Amino acid sequence: MNVPELLEAACLLVPEEIATENSITVNDVWEYLTQDEWEVALELLEELGDVRPLPLGFWETLARAAEQLRLERSAAWCHWRCYEARHGIIRAELTLPPAAEARRQTPIPGAGVMRPMWDIGHRTATGGAALDIARLWVEFSPLLEPGGRSSVRLAPLDPSRWTHLRPGQVITMHEDRPVAGTAVVLAVRPATAAPAARSEPAP
Structure with missing residues (x-):
């Protein structure tokens, strides 16, 4: 289908x-x-x-239209929403430490390209933190500056390890072992579509 046909199908x-x-x-x-x-x-x-959950096919169709229009960020966002439809939504309020207090001196890119580690409460056999990986999408902004705060969405590499999260829970972001950011969970919503037969990578 061409772009107008795809958009009509989404409508x-x-x-x-x-x-x-x-x-x-x-x-x-x-x-x-x-x-x-x-x-x-x-x-x-x-x-x-964003008003209410819509079918997986809605986001798949929009992703194809955005790709044909060569709108890279829109296409990435629609693919992200496809992933959320299959695996659920995790939103959090992320705060980064100021550049003077952290190893990171540059902004975090917002469009789901960063894949940091997170301490979400899992522990190793020796009691240390067992970190989990999730891609990061910064809402309403292309970047998150050091010292900044923004609502974010997370796309876990292994969604089954994140099902225990609840609103108000504090989790920490790591680019290596030191804490690179602190987040408060805002919302955890279940998937609206059946997961794929085999686990696909985060968007």
Whole structure:
């Protein structure tokens, strides 16, 4: 399918009654499609996807449309949401120490390319921290500066090891053994689609 066909298919998966905070509905998206405003339609569909959980096929279709439009960040985001549909959503408030107090001197890239380790409470046989890996997506910003704070989303390498997390729990981020950031879990939501037959890598 080409871009307009993909976007039309995605529209059909959005209930007419849902609306964004700005009162955008899928009917507005159809209007933009009639004007060949494909990038605007894609952006609005992504916003509608945040109102309530939508089927895995919605995000898969949007990812294909974003790839055809060569919108790299949108495509990465839609693939990320596909992963969350299969494995669940983990959101947290992450705080980085100032550059003067940490090894990292540069901002963290926001679009899911970083794969740090996390202390989420697991322990080794000797009682030490058994760190787990999860990719990191910074919400609402392309970067997170040292000393900054932002809500983030996590895509675990092994989702089964993260099912015990609860809102309010404190976890720590590590790029090596020293603590590189502290996060408070905001939300843990279950998957909305059946997992793939075999585990796929985080997006």
